[in-house]
Amino acid sequence: MSDVEAAIIRAHHEEWARVVAALARRFGDLDLAEEAAAEAFATAVERWRADGVPPNPGAWLTTTATRRAIDRLRRETKRDDKYREAQLLHDSTPPEPPGAIGDDRLRLIFTCCHPALAMQARVALTLRMVGGLTVPEIARAFLVRHTTMEQRITRAKAKIKAARIPYRMPSADDLPARVTGVLAVLFLVFNEGYLASGPDTDPVRHDLTTEAIRLTRLVRALLPQDGEVAGLLALMLLTEARRPARISANGELVALDEQDRGAWDRELIAEGHQLVRERLAAAAAGVAPGRYQILAAINAVHTSARDIRDTDWSQILALYDQLVRLDPSPIIALNRAVAVAEIDGPEVALAIVDGLTEALAHYHAYHATRADLLRRLGRSEQARAAYDRAIELAGNTGETAYLTRRRDQLR
Amino acid sequence: MQYLVSVIDDKSNPGSTDRQPAISAFNERLIAEGYWVFAGGLADTDTATVIDNRGDEAVLTDGPFVESKEYLAGVWVWDVPDLDVALKLATEASKVCDRKIEVRPFL
Incomplete structure (x- = not known):
């Protein structure tokens, strides 16, 4: 070059x-x-x-x-x-006040992530206007046709103009909710990269995770005081750090307990841990952490263990307890059950998971978690049925391969 | 910038009927803050008549142009600086009316 x-x-x-x-x-x-x-x-x-x-x-x-x-x-x-x-x-526009809060890029981000736009439109618009990705690149990333993505972006821009979505900072009392909205867009981009859906896609889309991290770094630079922005960045870094160990040579997803921890990216982990420490200090000073900060802390515990057996599960469970109080969603309860299994055994965890059936019947991770617990309890027939259901629902090629192997190993 | 603010009621799950005093108080505030242009509640959709004079002669039909569970119960016209102001007021209006609100810009 x-x-x-x-x-x-x-x-x-x-x-x-x-x-x-x-x-x-x-x-x-x-x-x-x-x-x-x-x-x-x-x-x-x-x-x-x-x-x-x-x-x-x-x-x-x-x-x-x-x-x-x-x-x-x-x-x-x-x-x-x-x-x-x-x-x-x-140019009659007044000169910009100094400081990040006056940065035009923040206005742009808040406009692209405006709650009056559909989530898909926010994602597409943010990647185009803030990220600078081309329309074909975004279309490829979300597996839709170029013309579909073009229309999505055009319609979003037309709504901003016609409905007069303002190009300015949200008012102080709206700011926390609007920042949460921006972070949701960035997290969605990251997750689509980290657990890509679609039968013919790579299991991990490095382009999307990298872009999500880059944009979150930008938001962090613009809103350095916001704990949740720091939390989300740490969460992404600590997740991305494990990427090299996450997919096996034959394209199968590797679960946390089987990953080669030596392949983890030490630099990203160090940066993520530094951010988590920063937020822990703020929490100690009385600032209640939000959900991204708690999720980041959970990932910091995982990435601190040199071996899966060194994992401090009681610490992880305590963090999940804190998270459940903040966000009592069934998905959080499901993830908490995984930590419960390590401390109180798979039987106790299974009872929790079975209580979530109604809410999560169509969620692949629910069936995958249940299958694993049943397997550990030696209930092979039921485990097999749960793996079948999880395989049916999983959209990620690497995950399907992993679940299939696990199922076929059942005796 | 003017917006049509529609109050949407639901025939199978109607909002409460005791909202008038709260709506009047809210209207007073809209007027005081300079946002109020127009407001009006609408009679039942059964009372509507549709006229179609695109053909040779005008055809009158009894009833609303579309039958649906959800229907327009009333409208405001607000003059506000931008959508954020409209949405903030609409958030309050939804509580005040105990009904859904649609915000739509005029051209």
């Missing part, structure tokens, strides 16, 4: 969201901002090759994109709207 290509890729990573966000604020139009930003990057590919990389690529890109946007508006408004054109030439 040439230096110029490397510079363009770096600029795309570092500057895309900044350029789109700055233009969106100035022109009040996401569509225009996105198109002008894309044109500026296309121009950079030509010009930087010929003239060299400018000393400040970000400023060069913003200036070029702004010119493109004005050109476009001039063409569109030539007929009748001289007044608007005149206004555009004088």
Whole structure:
């Protein structure tokens, strides 16, 4: 790769969201901002090759994109709207207040993750406008046709414009709920990468987990005081750290107890642990942790054990107890039961799991957990039936392979 | 920016009928804060008449244009700066009316 290509890729990573966000604020139009930003990057590919990389690529890109946007508006408004054109030439927007909270990129993120948009639309829009992924890339990531994804994004942008979804920071009393909404979008992207669905996809989609982590790092840089942002980043890092050990050579998912812990990414674990320690200190000072922070702490306990036998299950169970109080959902209760099995035995855990049947009858992990508990209790026939159901429901190719092997090993 | 704010009732699970005092108080607030443009409750859908004059002669049909379990029980028109303000007010309105609310922008 040439230096110029490397510079363009770096600029795309570092500057895309900044350029789109700055233009969106100035022109009040996401569509225009996105198109002008894309044109500026296309121009950079030509010009930087010929003239060299400018000393400040970000400023060069913003200036070029702004010119493109004005050109476009001039063409569109030539007929009748001289007044608007005149206004555009004088940037009347007030200068940005210093500090992250005034960063245009935060406005962009909150707009893309607005609760009035459907979840799928929020995900697609965030990856396009903030992440800078192309529409075909996003379509591929979510296994939908290019035209379907294009429509999804176009419709979301049209709603933002027509319904006037504002391009600004949420009010202080809305902020926690809106941050939670942003984190839900990022976590969904991460999970789709970590446990990819679809019969023909790779079991782990490195592109999506990496992108989710990159965007969460950005949100963390913009909202450094938010404990849940730190919690989600730690959770992603500690999960991603195990990725190298998660899939066997023949494409089978490897459960936590069978993973080669030497293959875990020490650097990511160290960073994740550091964030968890930071949040533990805040909790000790009286700041109640949210669900991502608790999930991160659970993962910190797992990644602290050199061997599965060294796992501090009582600590994990205590964290799950804390989480259940915060989020009494059946899925949390199911995960808690796994820790209960390690402390009180599979029989006690099975009783808990059986109590969740009604809520989780269509959830593959419910049947997989139940199958494992039944297997440990020597109830092979029932275990086999539970594995069958789990295999039927699992959408991940690696997981299906793992469950099938486990079932076929039953005696 | 004006929004049509629709109050949606459900025939099989109607909202409570004692909401009028709370709605009046809410309207007073909308007026005081400068958001109020128009408000009105609607008579039962049975009282509606549909007129179709796209063909040779006007055809009148007794009843609403679409029969459904959920129906429009009343409307507001609000003039607010953006959707966030409209949604915040609509969140309150849903409690005040004990009914679902739809927020839809005018063109």
